[in-house]
Amino acid sequence: MAKKSRITARLMLAVTAVTLLGACAPGQVEGEGGPGQEPLTVESVDPAEFKGKTLNYVYFTDGPDEQATRSLIGDFEKKFDVTVNLEVLPYKDLVTSVQARLSGGNVPDVVRLTGLTDFKADLLDLRRYLGEKYAEEFLPGPLVGAAGENDQLLAVPSDLTLNGPFVNVDMFKKAGVELPNPEDPWTWEEMIASATKVQQATGSQYAFAMDKSGHRLSTVLNQYGTTLVADGKAVLDADKATKALTPLVEMMGDNRMPRDFWLGSGSRYTGANEIFLAQDAPVYLSGNWQVGQFAANAKFEWAAAPNPCAENCGGFPGGKYMAALAEGKNPALAAEFIRFMNTAESQKTFIVAGGFLPTRKDLAEEGVAYPARQSDMDVFLKDLSRTPEVGYSANADPAFAGSATELVNAVSEVVAGKTDMPAALKKVQDKSQALVDELDR
Amino acid sequence: MTAVQTAPPRKRKSSLKMGLVPYLFLLPNMAIFGLFTIWPAINGFNISMYSSSNGRTFRWEGAGNYQSILTDADFWGIVRNTVIYAFAFVLLSVVIGVVLAVLVDQQRRGRTFFRSVFFIPVLISPVVVGLVWNWMLERQGGLVNTFLGWFGIPEIPWLVDNNLATIVVIAVGVWMQVGFYMLILLAGLQSIDPSVYEAARVDGANRWRQFISLTFPLLQPSILVVVVLATIHGFQAFDYIYTLTGGGPVGATTLIVQYIYENGFVSPIRYGMASAGSVLLFCAIFALTIINWMVGRKREAA
Numbered sequence: 001m002a003k004k005s006r007i008t009a010r011l012m013l014a015v016t017a018v019t020l021l022g023a024c025a026p027g028q029v030e031g032e033g034g035p036g037q038e039p040l041t042v043e044s045v046d047p048a049e050f051k052g053k054t055l056n057y058v059y060f061t062d063g064p065d066e067q068a069t070r071s072l073i074g075d076f077e078k079k080f081d082v083t084v085n086l087e088v089l090p091y092k093d094l095v096t097s098v099q100a101r102l103s104g105g106n107v108p109d110v111v112r113l114t115g116l117t118d119f120k121a122d123l124l125d126l127r128r129y130l131g132e133k134y135a136e137e138f139l140p141g142p143l144v145g146a147a148g149e150n151d152q153l154l155a156v157p158s159d160l161t162l163n164g165p166f167v168n169v170d171m172f173k174k175a176g177v178e179l180p181n182p183e184d185p186w187t188w189e190e191m192i193a194s195a196t197k198v199q200q201a202t203g204s205q206y207a208f209a210m211d212k213s214g215h216r217l218s219t220v221l222n223q224y225g226t227t228l229v230a231d232g233k234a235v236l237d238a239d240k241a242t243k244a245l246t247p248l249v250e251m252m253g254d255n256r257m258p259r260d261f262w263l264g265s266g267s268r269y270t271g272a273n274e275i276f277l278a279q280d281a282p283v284y285l286s287g288n289w290q291v292g293q294f295a296a297n298a299k300f301e302w303a304a305a306p307n308p309c310a311e312n313c314g315g316f317p318g319g320k321y322m323a324a325l326a327e328g329k330n331p332a333l334a335a336e337f338i339r340f341m342n343t344a345e346s347q348k349t350f351i352v353a354g355g356f357l358p359t360r361k362d363l364a365e366e367g368v369a370y371p372a373r374q375s376d377m378d379v380f381l382k383d384l385s386r387t388p389e390v391g392y393s394a395n396a397d398p399a400f401a402g403s404a405t406e407l408v409n410a411v412s413e414v415v416a417g418k419t420d421m422p423a424a425l426k427k428v429q430d431k432s433q434a435l436v437d438e439l440d441r
Numbered sequence: 442m443t444a445v446q447t448a449p450p451r452k453r454k455s456s457l458k459m460g461l462v463p464y465l466f467l468l469p470n471m472a473i474f475g476l477f478t479i480w481p482a483i484n485g486f487n488i489s490m491y492s493s494s495n496g497r498t499f500r501w502e503g504a505g506n507y508q509s510i511l512t513d514a515d516f517w518g519i520v521r522n523t524v525i526y527a528f529a530f531v532l533l534s535v536v537i538g539v540v541l542a543v544l545v546d547q548q549r550r551g552r553t554f555f556r557s558v559f560f561i562p563v564l565i566s567p568v569v570v571g572l573v574w575n576w577m578l579e580r581q582g583g584l585v586n587t588f589l590g591w592f593g594i595p596e597i598p599w600l601v602d603n604n605l606a607t608i609v610v611i612a613v614g615v616w617m618q619v620g621f622y623m624l625i626l627l628a629g630l631q632s633i634d635p636s637v638y639e640a641a642r643v644d645g646a647n648r649w650r651q652f653i654s655l656t657f658p659l660l661q662p663s664i665l666v667v668v669v670l671a672t673i674h675g676f677q678a679f680d681y682i683y684t685l686t687g688g689g690p691v692g693a694t695t696l697i698v699q700y701i702y703e704n705g706f707v708s709p710i711r712y713g714m715a716s717a718g719s720v721l722l723f724c725a726i727f728a729l730t731i732i733n734w735m736v737g738r739k740r741e742a743a
Contacts, residue, residue: 095706099710263691264598401709402709412690
């Protein structure tokens with residue numbers, strides 16, 4: 001009898017637990033009323049209606065852009081008689097912080113993002129306030145990452161970056177090695193040969209340095225005619241990737257590239273700029289955002305160089321977006337704010353301060369005058385025209401960030417001798433495919 | 442025949458009341474425990490059955506997340522790292538903790554100073570510990586290699602070599618926690634009746650014999666507590682490792698909590714996978730704790 005009642009009690013406990021679990025389904029479950037597709041109606045809002053309203057802008061800074069942003073916000077506040085709360089977060093906390101705020105109902109109006117992967121379902125279709133033609137003001141490449149399904153405009157590309165190499169002009173001159181010609185880019189072989197000659201002639205510790213970054217590795221892959229993901233597919237070509245990555249692994253094997261830097265561990269930023277600034281490497285692959293930093297800190301003559309060519313020339317694009325959250329309190333004001341911050345005049349102020357490249361067609365056509373190092377910025381601008389379009393779609397793909405991390409891990413494993421290149425690339429292909437499958441569902 | 446007297450009903454009611462009183466006092470604590478521990482645990486288990494890429498739209502996966510984790514070759518490498526770390530951490534924590542506890546128990550001069558010295562690392566934020574040791578162990582320009590360089594010792598790749606990085610992570614972890622375990626063991630030592638040692642001395646037992654035959658057996662309840670706590674700490678290690686090595690080089694110091702963190706907080710965010718990883722970790726720690734207690738109780742009984 002006692003046994004029977006114990007069994008009954010256990011059964012009841014199990015039923016209660018199952019009921020409890022069913023009752024605490026986390027948030028909104030798919031298929032129970034997600035955001036539906038509505039026909040596009042452009043809202044017309046009288047700017048006078050914005051008066052006295054408040055807008056929250058969640059932002060991360062690359063450094064010098066923050067002051068320009070604050071200045072532009074001041075102009076916007078004056079023009080529309082509104083208040084903008086600028087909340088500057090560390091970049092690494094941005095996604096989790098905004099997600100937590102979305103879950104908690106404390107939704108910011110506008111956010112600055114490097115990609116839309118984590119928020120696509122939450123973003124406002126800016127066409128509803130800015131119209132369908134608005135997107136035409138921007139270059140098609142950067143727009144790829146801002147588009148939603150069904151041609152929505154989920155963000156505005158607010159600045160553009162491009163990966164590319166820098167050279168230590170003093171070391172090249174000292175070694176008597178010819179500097180690269182911005183009009184006629186190096187091949188990869190020529191770049192490595194030149195860097196090695198400079199290393200040998202000057203006795204520098206390394207010939208070539210590169211940020212430990214999947215984005216930078218993707219630059220090399222693109223130049224060799226392959227990429228990680230494109231058009232929602234994992235497309236890495238193992239043969240081309242082997243050709244692209246083998247020289248890097250070899251250079252790390254014979255100390256022409258800092259092996260320790262690549263394998264060295266820690267959670268600090270993994271840029272090799274300090275190696276270049278210490279004149280320990282005559283060539284450094286990074287990107288245009290380093291121009292301002294080198295202008296301020298380099299104690300030697302340096303220059304931006306065109307990206308080396310293999311099958312393709314040009315670099316790999318990146319950049320940031322301004323997006324509005326659909327659940328924000330003032331979507332019309334948010335859209336107007338994004339429009340204001342990305343007029344030709346505002347964008348010029350912003351990118352000149354930050355050392356970025358323009359995303360607007362008009363600015364790209366007329367050119368941008370930077371207060372210093374114009375010739376270096378022009379090298380990047382020139383390389384933009386050589387950059388294959390596939391780079392934009394690769395960078396915009398939801399599976400790119402994860403795949404790029406897998407690529408860095410794979411190269412590290414090869415450098416450490418834990419695996420060989422074919423096995424490492426097979427792993428990258430499998431992991432990229434799994435990410436594509438997961439994020440496409 | 443005498444009538445059986447039953448207790449007067451008023452008295453029974455009062456004892457029932459008295460019996461309830463302790464539970465009433467426990468109620469606020471139980472409510473807080475339920476709200477902030479039990480409920481999140483149940484909800485975490487629930488989330489582990491869903492997948493979500495944006496943290497708000499969830500898709501039912503059933504055991505899919507568990508299957509993904511358990512069939513991931515990288516995960517088993519991380520499990521291996523974690524087991525190695527936890528085993529070494531527990532062993533060294535107990536051995537060094539016992540040695541330190543015996544030493545600070547015996548010495549007379551400056552006992553407070555030495556106890557504080559060993560305990561201070563427990564008070565430092567683990568994130569700061571990781572950053573400071575990262576700075577000290579940098580291959581070029583790091584404090585340790587600079588110091589070794591004065592004696593002609595070449596630079597040592599502390600955080601670049603897989604094995605060295607693993608040793609560094611274990612050593613820093615033990616350094617950070619051992620003061621806490623030392624205090625528990627010290628309390629255990631001081632609860633041993635001094636007359637036991639007097640009797641042993643009268644019988645001619647030297648210090649080593651006293652330690653082996655008296656101190657160690659009598660300290661076993663405290664050692665058991667330390668083993669249980671160190672096992673839990675060992676399996677949950679993350680914060681200082683993340684800032685010290687970031688899980689590198691080449692994943693050599695990536696432990697399970699970092700795997701959970703990266704699934705839950707690094708894009709693409711997978712709350713379901715992170716929760717499933719947490720449930721698996723909970724099960725592992727729970728099982729090990731039970732085994733520890735059972736082994737400890739058996740020994741005590743023997």
